[in-house]
Amino acid sequence: MTTWNQPELQTWAAALLAGQVCAAPAEGVYGYVADPFNTAALENVLQVKNRVPTKGCIVLVAHTAQLTQLCPTFPHECHEAIATYWQAGQPPTTLILPALASLPELLTGGKGTIAVRLPQPAYMQEYLEAAGQPIVSTSLNLSGQPPATRAEEVPIGIPALTLPQPLSGTPSRIFHLLEKRWLR
Numbered sequence: 535m536t537t538w539n540q541p542e543l544q545t546w547a548a549a550l551l552a553g554q555v556c557a558a559p560a561e562g563v564y565g566y567v568a569d570p571f572n573t574a575a576l577e578n579v580l581q582v583k584n585r586v587p588t589k590g591c592i593v594l595v596a597h598t599a600q601l602t603q604l605c606p607t608f609p610h611e612c613h614e615a616i617a618t619y620w621q622a623g624q625p626p627t628t629l630i631l632p633a634l635a636s637l638p639e640l641l642t643g644g645k646g647t648i649a650v651r652l653p654q655p656a657y658m659q660e661y662l663e664a665a666g667q668p669i670v671s672t673s674l675n676l677s678g679q680p681p682a683t684r685a686e687e688v689p690i691g692i693p694a695l696t697l698p699q700p701l702s703g704t705p706s707r708i709f710h711l712l713e714k715r716w717l718r
Contacts, residue, residue: 537657543664549693557694561626562704563681576640590643596662626706
């Protein structure tokens with residue numbers, strides 16, 4: 535079963551890949567999404583989010599093969615963590631991994647690491663496949679504000695994919711693999 539029709543997905547993906555800030559549901563909250571390789575798109579998503587550039591951004595991947603666009607070859611413990619935390623049935627988990635030096639600093643926050651998640655929900659896989667590449671995802675809410683869990687909370691004028699039912703309101707947990715500690 536598909537969540538969105540093909541014209542809707544294609545229009546949304548075209549806007550995203552053209553550098554527009556878009557919106558889409560993650561596992562627990564709605565988020566702004568953007569092309570992680572487009573510096574202007576990253577600047578725009580940080581501006582609408584009112585997010586400081588030193589925090590970096592979370593990137594969603596459709597499959598582990600897309601990690602080659604974000605990360606250098608990494609040690610065995612990275613492969614173990616991916617196998618453990620990104621398998622079906624696990625809570626949504628963002629991993630902090632080593633970043634390619636060529637990635638925009640706005641994406642990594644200048645830290646040499648990148649936050650990456652491989653989502654399990656079919657609706658997320660649909661839009662990631664439509665994008666055909668990794669995408670940035672950061673919650674719609676401003677820092678300190680409640681998360682956006684309903685389609686009506688997506689700002690008007692933002693190309694968006696929405697669901698008829700509210701989301702759970704729980705963001706992903708974050709594990710810093712290099713420091714071996716949970717951040718959230």
